[in-house]
Amino acid sequence: MNEFLLLRHRNPGEEDIAELDAYLRLGGFQAFEKAVTQMSPQQVIDLVKDSGLRGRGGAGFPTGLKWSFLSDRFPRYVVANSDESEPGTFKDREILERNPFQFLEGLMICAYAAQAHVAYNYCRGEFWQLAQVLQQQVAQLLERALLGDRIFGSDFSLQIHHHLGAGAYICGEESALLESIEGKLGQPRLKPPFPADRGLYQQPTVVNNTETLANVPLIISRGAEWYRSIGVEKSCGPKVMCLSGHAKNPGNYEAPLGITFRELIFDMAGGIRGDRQLKAIMPSGASAPILPATDAVLDTPMTYEDLPRVGSQLGSASVIVMDETVDISWAAAKTTRFFKHESCGKCTPCREGTYWMDRLMQRINNGRGALADIALLREVAQQIAGKCLCPLGEFSISAVVSGLELFGDDFGNGAGNGNTPEASRSG
Amino acid sequence: MTPAKVALQLCEKYASEIEAILARYPAEEKRSAVMPLLHLAQREHGYVTRAAMDEIAQLLNISSTQVASIVGFYTLLYAQPGGRHRIQICTDLPCALRGADEFAEQVCANLGVKLGETTADGQFTVEAVMCLAACDKAPMFQLQNGTGISYHERQSAEDVRALVEELRAAGAGRGETESE
Numbered sequence: 001m002n003e004f005l006l007l008r009h010r011n012p013g014e015e016d017i018a019e020l021d022a023y024l025r026l027g028g029f030q031a032f033e034k035a036v037t038q039m040s041p042q043q044v045i046d047l048v049k050d051s052g053l054r055g056r057g058g059a060g061f062p063t064g065l066k067w068s069f070l071s072d073r074f075p076r077y078v079v080a081n082s083d084e085s086e087p088g089t090f091k092d093r094e095i096l097e098r099n100p101f102q103f104l105e106g107l108m109i110c111a112y113a114a115q116a117h118v119a120y121n122y123c124r125g126e127f128w129q130l131a132q133v134l135q136q137q138v139a140q141l142l143e144r145a146l147l148g149d150r151i152f153g154s155d156f157s158l159q160i161h162h163h164l165g166a167g168a169y170i171c172g173e174e175s176a177l178l179e180s181i182e183g184k185l186g187q188p189r190l191k192p193p194f195p196a197d198r199g200l201y202q203q204p205t206v207v208n209n210t211e212t213l214a215n216v217p218l219i220i221s222r223g224a225e226w227y228r229s230i231g232v233e234k235s236c237g238p239k240v241m242c243l244s245g246h247a248k249n250p251g252n253y254e255a256p257l258g259i260t261f262r263e264l265i266f267d268m269a270g271g272i273r274g275d276r277q278l279k280a281i282m283p284s285g286a287s288a289p290i291l292p293a294t295d296a297v298l299d300t301p302m303t304y305e306d307l308p309r310v311g312s313q314l315g316s317a318s319v320i321v322m323d324e325t326v327d328i329s330w331a332a333a334k335t336t337r338f339f340k341h342e343s344c345g346k347c348t349p350c351r352e353g354t355y356w357m358d359r360l361m362q363r364i365n366n367g368r369g370a371l372a373d374i375a376l377l378r379e380v381a382q383q384i385a386g387k388c389l390c391p392l393g394e395f396s397i398s399a400v401v402s403g404l405e406l407f408g409d410d411f412g413n414g415a416g417n418g419n420t421p422e423a424s425r426s427g
Numbered sequence: 428m429t430p431a432k433v434a435l436q437l438c439e440k441y442a443s444e445i446e447a448i449l450a451r452y453p454a455e456e457k458r459s460a461v462m463p464l465l466h467l468a469q470r471e472h473g474y475v476t477r478a479a480m481d482e483i484a485q486l487l488n489i490s491s492t493q494v495a496s497i498v499g500f501y502t503l504l505y506a507q508p509g510g511r512h513r514i515q516i517c518t519d520l521p522c523a524l525r526g527a528d529e530f531a532e533q534v535c536a537n538l539g540v541k542l543g544e545t546t547a548d549g550q551f552t553v554e555a556v557m558c559l560a561a562c563d564k565a566p567m568f569q570l571q572n573g574t575g576i577s578y579h580e581r582q583s584a585e586d587v588r589a590l591v592e593e594l595r596a597a598g599a600g601r602g603e604t605e606s607e
Contacts, residue, residue, distance in 0.1 A: 166501030183458035244521035244562035
């Protein structure tokens with residue numbers, strides 16, 4: 001790609017677009033102005049629908065369709081999900097830090113489409129410093145009358161507030177996030193009703209991921225057809241792929257959806273540290289099944305529809321790569337510990353199941369596991385599958401079940417993470 | 428100590444901040460302010476005191492138990508005092524693939540504590556925490572103290588040693604005694 005569309009701050013010679021004046025000089029907020037002064041809310045929704053934009057937080061739900069589901073009641077709310085907490089995911093943080101106004105503009109266009117007069121940006125509590133800066137940036141928008149009452153002389157008024165979480169992965173689930181803003185425990189709601197009908201304070205609400213919203217100004221400015229020309233048929237647009245683990249150059253990479261893992265890992269990120277063999281990849285953080293680094297997997301296009309064909313999910317495109325030194329049972333023990341810690345406790349299969357999987361994984365990983373433990377591990381995973389209110393339960397078994405199936409040998413020996421002194425030096 | 432007496436502490440000191448927090452939410456949904464107020468209270472003492480929970484409960488018309496349940500649920504909020512500075516190291520999978528566990532061990536060894544423990548002078552608590560969205564810059568940790576939360580990325584144990592010295596010196600400059 002010649003031009004960065006989401007990580008615009010990386011374009012050569014670009015000014016610091018985290019400064020409002022620089023962002024304005026580069027045409028910032030013209031999309032918002034166009035939407036508010038020249039388009040009806042319905043036209044904005046239709047355009048976003050036509051663009052094929054799908055949610056970048058992991059679920060991949062069509063964004064315009066989500067907006068069109070809003071019940072005909074007021075007030076309505078829009079909420080940005082900046083609770084980025086999936087292991088392996090760090091894209092929203094870069095957007096918020098380096099290209100904040102494109103995100104805010106997207107949130108503002110979304111609010112106009114939803115006819116909401118209050119928008120909340122839910123930032124994970126650890127982004128405390130970042131939220132302070134965002135608050136100042138919103139104050140600047142108020143000063144310039146890009147926020148506030150009767151924006152551009154129209155009837156549309158909008159306020160944006162930031163709401164800090166306090167350390168809970170589950171609040172990335174949209175209904176748990178809404179509970180959290182309401183001052184309650186971050187536990188998912190039983191659905192339906194969906195947030196579009198009964199969301200924040202039981203009012204119609206749109207919740208969108210930070211990166212999703214950063215795409216919206218592009219669509220308004222350049223049109224749906226242009227947007228659809230990026231990527232592939234059912235997975236359109238630019239995507240920030242997060243690459244972590246044993247890559248030579250871990251980091252965020254912006255590319256059109258549809259590039260292959262091989263292109264990302266080898267062409268863009270320089271391959272594997274120490275030029276070791278790539279053993280396995282986790283395409284969507286800790287949540288989706290682990291894939292062996294076969295040619296078939298490496299040549300799979302990174303799209304919402306191609307990943308299920310090889311047995312995993314695109315999710316938020318947060319790719320964790322592991323070289324030949326990694327014991328997959330050690331990796332699965334790590335993800336299991338994470339989900340055990342982050343289970344909100346509402347559903348028994350997840351609360352108890354992740355606890356037991358964690359104990360079993362620790363035992364197996366410490367070389368003290370018995371053969372019966374493997375059978376028990378499978379059974380506990382089966383007891384979680386399909387029995388929880390939200391996807392966290394499902395996520396918690398992904399690495400374990402796929403690890404057992406594809407890397408069974410690793411579940412018989414001791415720990416290993418590639419960080420022997422010798423391995424670390426080569427990194 | 429009566430709740431009414433306690434209630435004056437945060438409100439007196441942070442009246443305008445509390446007013447600004449409450450203004451972000453609909454008047455009939457004051458409960459939404461519980462987390463921002465808890466963050467505020469925690470910066471005051473390094474943890475959320477019982478008195479602060481009572482005060483926040485009173486301010487928002489909810490029970491102290493409801494406030495305490497929020498503190499218990501969210502990992503960034505503490506009901507018990509810890510070190511003045513919390514060094515919170517991410518040891519999740521992506522960071523661990525880049526040496527976070529070994530880094531955490533070295534940091535602990537240098538401070539003479541185990542994970543979860545506080546140094547004898549009460550200054551530093553070292554903890555392993557879940558993913559902090561900085562996987563490409565491992566090893567990393569966040570430093571949590573009275574001034575807020577800051578990220579420290581691409582760290583070595585030596586970097587931490589230098590930071591610890593710096594914070595100790597700054598603390599001594601403010602007259603915090605070693606035995607405090």
